[in-house]
Amino acid sequence: MGKVHIFDHPLIQHKLTIMRDKNTGAKEFRELLNEISMLMVYEVTRDLPTEEISVETPICVTKAKVLSGKKLGIVPILRAGLGMVDGVLNMVPAAKVGHIGLYRDPETKQPVEYYCKLPEDSQNRELLVLDPMLATGGSASAAIGFLKDRGCHNIRLVNLIAAPEGIERVQKDHPDVDIFVAACDERLNDHAYIIPGLGDAGDRLFGTK
Ligand code: PRP
Ligand code: URA
Secondary structure, eight states, X not given: OOOEEEOOOHHHHHHXXXXXXXXXXXXXXXXXXXXXXXXXXXXXXXXXXXXXXXXXXXXXXXXXXXXXXXXXXXXXXXXXGGGGHHHHHHHOTTOEEOEEEEEEOTTTOOEEEEEEEOOTTGGGEEEEEEOSEESSSHHHHHHHHHHHHTTOOOEEEXXXXXXXXXXXXXXXXXXXXXXXXXXXXXXXXXXSOEESSOSOHHHHHHTOO
């Protein structure tokens, strides 16, 4: 069963509270999502392997650590996952970026795929799937399924807010995937929106409603 890591860091919680406020506009919403993503990636990558190399400082030659092992890839789920990309890239500038386009049909609540473009060497990378909202878990589970169909198996899911229903779905469908979230909220409403949540992340990010 994949582990769930919930970040209770005061800075992350403070910024998330401002994002939840319905009076927070698109510009500030985008900036905060970017900042939180940057803070989250610090913890998401905590267990990446390192190796020692030799480096010459102005004083002497010494051994010091650098990242080793698999390179990173990040895969935002369109649209709202795009809001997390820059924050992650600020911390891991060498990561390659794939995109999976999914929208949730408002009637059936089922994810519909409309785009998929991944780096050629995705199978050899440690992948971070990014999406601010994990509601029913349908979108995240489908995205992870697409990655696995294409031979990718080292996958972590990074969300801002999750509902218990979404966590349960991903854990059931993909027990090998760890989930990293800033908050786990109460439940879903009848329209499968997260309560209390922050509303429609894509619309708030891009000002489409
Ligand atoms: C939102 C969100 C997730 C999905 C979560 O996207 O960004 O991708 O809903 O819901 P689920 O867990 O029930 O699948 P949406 O479908 O609204 O598309 P958008 O990002 O283009 O606005
Ligand atoms: N998608 C969102 O953007 N928000 C929710 O609460 C649920 C799905």
